[in-house]
Amino acid sequence: DAEITQSPRHKITETGRQVTLACHxxxxxxxxxxxxxxxxxxxxxxxxxxxxxxxxxGEVSDGYSVSRSNTExxxxxxxxxxxxxTSVYFCASSGPGQGIxxxxxxxxxxLTVL
Amino acid sequence: GENVGLHLPTLSVQxxxxxxxxxxxxxxxxxxxxxxxxxxxxxxxFIIDIRSNMDKRQGQxxxxxxxxxxxxxxxxxxxxxxxxxxxxxxxxxxNTGGFKTIFxxxxxxxxxx
Numbered sequence: 001d002a003e004i005t006q007s008p009r010h011k012i013t014e015t016g017r018q019v020t021l022a023c024h025x026x027x028x029x030x031x032x033x034x035x036x037x038x039x040x041x042x043x044x045x046x047x048x049x050x051x052x053x054x055x056x057x058g059e060v061s062d063g064y065s066v067s068r069s070n071t072e073x074x075x076x077x078x079x080x081x082x083x084x085x086t087s088v089y090f091c092a093s094s095g096p097g098q099g100i101x102x103x104x105x106x107x108x109x110x111l112t113v114l
Numbered sequence: 115g116e117n118v119g120l121h122l123p124t125l126s127v128q129x130x131x132x133x134x135x136x137x138x139x140x141x142x143x144x145x146x147x148x149x150x151x152x153x154x155x156x157x158x159x160f161i162i163d164i165r166s167n168m169d170k171r172q173g174q175x176x177x178x179x180x181x182x183x184x185x186x187x188x189x190x191x192x193x194x195x196x197x198x199x200x201x202x203x204x205x206x207x208x209n210t211g212g213f214k215t216i217f218x219x220x221x222x223x224x225x226x227x
Contacts, residue, residue: 035217042203042217043158090157102148103215105157 002027006091006106014114019078021109023091031094032074033103034058034066036087043090049074081113122201126224133191135221137204141214142185144206149178149189152201152220161189161202191223199225 004025013019025032030051035043035058045058047066055066063085065077078085089109094101127133139147145166150158164171164178164187171178177190187204203220 040219042219043205044217045215092157102160102163104160105150107157108155 004091004093004104004106006089006109008109009107010110010112012112012114013081015081015083017081019081019111021076021078021089021091021111023074023076023106024072025091025093025104025106026072027093027095027104028071029093029095029104030071031101031103032068033092033094034064034074034076035090035092036060036085037090037108038087046076046089047074078111081111083113085111086113087111122220122222124222124224126226127194129194129196129225129227131194133189133194133198133223133225135189135191135202135223137187137189137218137221139185139187139204139206139218140216141206141208142182144208144216146207147178147180147187148205148207149176149187150203150205150217151198152203154200158203194223194225196225196227199223 007022033048034046037043044060046060046064047058049055049068052068091106092103094103148163149161151161152158162173162176162178164180169180175192179188201220201222203218205215205217207215
């Protein structure tokens with residue numbers, strides 16, 4: 001069955017370290033997204049991609065970067081982790097159109113920055 | 115995640131009763147709406163969607179109603195079961211001026227056996 005997976009599921013890191021969260025989908029979806037979820041907020045979009053070599057900033061992109069070298073993967077990198085980036089991170093994918101399709105979410109990665 | 119929803123609006127219903135969860139959306143240009151269910155420690159799960167050219171759509175035990183005049187969306191769950199206990203949130207999408215989906219903060223549903 002097609003799925004979307006994230007790794008690691010839990011991560012503890014220190015302020016200033018670079019961290020990369022992995023997202024892998026086997027839906028063969030063109031579109032992939034990264035969100036963060038915090039108390040009192042809905043999901044907030046960090047970055048998204050409409051296809052290979054395409055990346056776009058979302059509403060909370062500062063301090064994060066993504067790259068899309070193939071259809072299946074969209075890794076999220078925190079260049080220099082900050083305590084404000086402690087959150088639960090969700091990856092999602094959708095297809096085939098651009099944007100207006102149901103998004104399927106991964107199980108999430110809980111990141112703690114000390 | 116487990117900590118999401120500690121301060122969310124809460125709806126408590128008796129098993130077997132119908133549940134109605136409401137959502138006000140913000141963008142009058144939104145043309146696609148989705149309801150998601152999120153259980154503790156899991157990612158959001160698609161329940162049902164509706165496009166702006168419709169005002170009602172039914173699924174298995176769930177119905178979504180859309181009122182564009184007042185920018186209101188509701189999710190009705192028939193014969194609520196303990197397994198329905200979760201956080202439910204709506205999302206609105208628009209492709210006008212670039213891709214944009216906005217997610218609501220959610221409502222926590224408790225089902226009492």
